[in-house]
Amino acid sequence: MLVVGIAGGTGSGKTTVVKKIIERLPKDEVAVLYQDSYYKDNGHLPLDERLEMNFDHPDSVEFELLVKHLKKLKEGKAVDQPVYSYLTCTRAEETIKVEPRHVVIVEGILILTDKELRKHLDIKVFVDADADDRLARVINRDIIERGRSVNTVLNRYDKTVKPMHLQFIEPSKRYADIIIPQGGNNHIAIDILTHFIDKNLNKPVKTHIK
Numbered sequence: 001m002l003v004v005g006i007a008g009g010t011g012s013g014k015t016t017v018v019k020k021i022i023e024r025l026p027k028d029e030v031a032v033l034y035q036d037s038y039y040k041d042n043g044h045l046p047l048d049e050r051l052e053m054n055f056d057h058p059d060s061v062e063f064e065l066l067v068k069h070l071k072k073l074k075e076g077k078a079v080d081q082p083v084y085s086y087l088t089c090t091r092a093e094e095t096i097k098v099e100p101r102h103v104v105i106v107e108g109i110l111i112l113t114d115k116e117l118r119k120h121l122d123i124k125v126f127v128d129a130d131a132d133d134r135l136a137r138v139i140n141r142d143i144i145e146r147g148r149s150v151n152t153v154l155n156r157y158d159k160t161v162k163p164m165h166l167q168f169i170e171p172s173k174r175y176a177d178i179i180i181p182q183g184g185n186n187h188i189a190i191d192i193l194t195h196f197i198d199k200n201l202n203k204p205v206k207t208h209i210k
Helices: 014-024 063-074 131-144 150-175 187-201
Strands: 002-008 030-034 079-085 090-098 103-107 123-128 178-181
Touching (some): 002 014, 002 187, 030 090, 063 079, 123 187
Parallel strands (some): 002 123, 030 103
């Protein structure tokens, strides 16, 4: 099993990079653990307090459970990945079953900040993007997917997203083995990463390289 960690700031294009890697590897070869699924359950708090939670601080993530699930996958055991709702800021009762695969991708903004998790990542990737581009994606995503207003998104960006990026996420770039600038638009970097994975698995992959 090869474990690939893909980090980067909010709106940097991590999800796009993950999707393109999956597209280029043989079907059913990849499992994904999303950091967003492992946010701590805040159901004990009133809704107005939950909506003010700082999701860009390492303390908001239950890394212990994420590492536990990753270890189980390495042992060949399936895990029940939590489902987290940004609308209610709580975990749902249902879970998603994740089976062991030849490649396991761990994706999230804070995954390189956790020392214990880093020990289990064979390849550490940081998806880099310009701050203005990230902000544009965050506004678009939070309005469409999470039902937030423009003012709410901008206030959150100024109060938590930007300062947390500078304090925790950007510094974690130093742990990366590979840095992908321009996010999901960097086909060459994604091809190189995919071929590196292929080399370690000895399996054919699809490519955009001509």
